[in-house]
Amino acid sequence: MAPDLGNTQQWMQAVILHPGSDREAVASPKARKLVPASQFPRLIRPSRTLDSFDRIGIYRGMYLARLQEALEADFPGLLHFLGRKRFSELVRGYVDRYPSRSYTLNRLGDRLPDYIRSSPGIVRQDFLHELARFELLMSRLFDAEESPVLTPEAIAAVPPESWETARLKPIAALSVEVLRYPVGAYLEAVRQGKTCPGTRRKNHWAVVYRRQYALRWLDLSRPAYRLLHALVSGVPLGDALSSVLKGGRQPVGEVQLFSWFRGWVTEGLFQAVELEDPA
Amino acid sequence: MGRNRWNLPDLGFGIGLRTVHYSYILANHPPIDWFEVLSENYMDTGGRPLYVLDQVAERYPVVLHGVSMSVGSTDPLNLDYLKKLKALADRTRAHWVSDHLCWTGVSGINVHDLLPMPYTDESLRYTIERVKAVSEILERPLVLENPSTYLEFGTSTWSEVDFLSTLAQEADCGILLDVNNVYVSCFNHGLDPDAFIDRVPADRVVQYHLAGHTHKGTHILDTHSDYVIDEVWSLYRRSCRRTGGVATLLEWDENIPSFEVVHAEALKARRHRGLPEPDLKRAYGT
Numbered sequence A: 001m002a003p004d005l006g007n008t009q010q011w012m013q014a015v016i017l018h019p020g021s022d023r024e025a026v027a028s029p030k031a032r033k034l035v036p037a038s039q040f041p042r043l044i045r046p047s048r049t050l051d052s053f054d055r056i057g058i059y060r061g062m063y064l065a066r067l068q069e070a071l072e073a074d075f076p077g078l079l080h081f082l083g084r085k086r087f088s089e090l091v092r093g094y095v096d097r098y099p100s101r102s103y104t105l106n107r108l109g110d111r112l113p114d115y116i117r118s119s120p121g122i123v124r125q126d127f128l129h130e131l132a133r134f135e136l137l138m139s140r141l142f143d144a145e146e147s148p149v150l151t152p153e154a155i156a157a158v159p160p161e162s163w164e165t166a167r168l169k170p171i172a173a174l175s176v177e178v179l180r181y182p183v184g185a186y187l188e189a190v191r192q193g194k195t196c197p198g199t200r201r202k203n204h205w206a207v208v209y210r211r212q213y214a215l216r217w218l219d220l221s222r223p224a225y226r227l228l229h230a231l232v233s234g235v236p237l238g239d240a241l242s243s244v245l246k247g248g249r250q251p252v253g254e255v256q257l258f259s260w261f262r263g264w265v266t267e268g269l270f271q272a273v274e275l276e277d278p279a
Numbered sequence B: 001m002g003r004n005r006w007n008l009p010d011l012g013f014g015i016g017l018r019t020v021h022y023s024y025i026l027a028n029h030p031p032i033d034w035f036e037v038l039s040e041n042y043m044d045t046g047g048r049p050l051y052v053l054d055q056v057a058e059r060y061p062v063v064l065h066g067v068s069m070s071v072g073s074t075d076p077l078n079l080d081y082l083k084k085l086k087a088l089a090d091r092t093r094a095h096w097v098s099d100h101l102c103w104t105g106v107s108g109i110n111v112h113d114l115l116p117m118p119y120t121d122e123s124l125r126y127t128i129e130r131v132k133a134v135s136e137i138l139e140r141p142l143v144l145e146n147p148s149t150y151l152e153f154g155t156s157t158w159s160e161v162d163f164l165s166t167l168a169q170e171a172d173c174g175i176l177l178d179v180n181n182v183y184v185s186c187f188n189h190g191l192d193p194d195a196f197i198d199r200v201p202a203d204r205v206v207q208y209h210l211a212g213h214t215h216k217g218t219h220i221l222d223t224h225s226d227y228v229i230d231e232v233w234s235l236y237r238r239s240c241r242r243t244g245g246v247a248t249l250l251e252w253d254e255n256i257p258s259f260e261v262v263h264a265e266a267l268k269a270r271r272h273r274g275l276p277e278p279d280l281k282r283a284y285g286t
């Protein structure tokens, strides 16, 4: 009996997704259950020039090529570090475990950092995990909502007595990060075709954000990170400042604090000052 | 002179909106008739792509063209996707929304390819209902393109062109006739492309696609990587004689040359429709 539409589609997808050769894919238990191997040449007609395996093989080849191309565009740092062959192997393993479930290829890499962390046998696993996480963050920020940017006029309009309890609303395309490897510098070197810096462990802090539709990042000192992290988490300005002034090993002067703050405002990291409801 | 049954306008000669041309378009506002936009690239972003699209839609007529509707799939329709697609169509005042006569995956998986349908009574009945449902959700007629295909199912009892034509009539949808795809599929399956063109119902055709391809000797791949070949221009002329000519779009997706080169290739279609080719140098002020 001829397979129905649902069966035909399940079968063809099983064959396309199978990681082995065309013949192994058609003979795989999943495919055979839907269409017995003996029926295959009748289900997929040969052409004048190609047999049934060649014809389904075209779709199988295009599948992996298309997914790899999408991931190469989103993870240029990983591609550079691994080289095309090892990147290809990574993609094969990844899409076998996490086939795309989205209507857009932009979401294909969402689980790549998790996959790298949980897969045995990946060299420099820690570094690659962080690099993948950073590249994924960049593509999320690329697509984040565009926010208005806090203006000098809006700042001037805040009554001086309100600053203590005011909260600063960050733009949507922003993330404050604790990093263990110099992945930002590595990625920048790859993008600019320069020699890549070392990839040894180096704890540091950074804010990654989008300004005028371009992605950027700024390295932060540890106290600057603590202040910015508190602010973007919604801690009122007074509390955030005093925790940084009091806490931490490195003492921070007020002048320093205000210079950071001015720099962040100028860089457009905030969209609004939210004042406490007077009621 | 044929006129499509919805009186959808002949937008002229456009090209696909591609990232590599963004800066050029924003800086120069080139004198092009219209743009076709890949829907999925603008559905989940608030970043530069959407900003560019808004600028483009402000100045030029726009049509949405998708690859993930999966109208022929036995999976349930993705309502979230369709809702976003409709919102994007409203936002850009798209003249119409198109996708392909194909399926892209089942069991929630997306293979990200335009997979061929078996042309059977069962799949025809099924697809008619799906197209009707989609048109209702989108609140506009859906326009479906014939994809390039690389295999034929032994279970098919319809030809592709009759399947597509019957679907269009029964589900009341439009046809985006990709003339290059007609050529590619007919070569791959040993069919006569003229006969294909002659059987398409002229009043259903609201748009043409033209593109280059890659000939592999044993088969042709639809790569959109080159100039349109003479045989495809000849099919285009043949079809225009039947439809009277409708909105025409050139696709170029690999090794994309400069905007002017892609635009000039699209404008060759004017000659094939018997219209004068504009002086591009003057149009571009160079």
Ligand SMILES: [Fe+2]
Pocket (backbone or CB within 6 Å): B145, B178, B181, B209, B251
């Ligand atoms: Fe097309």
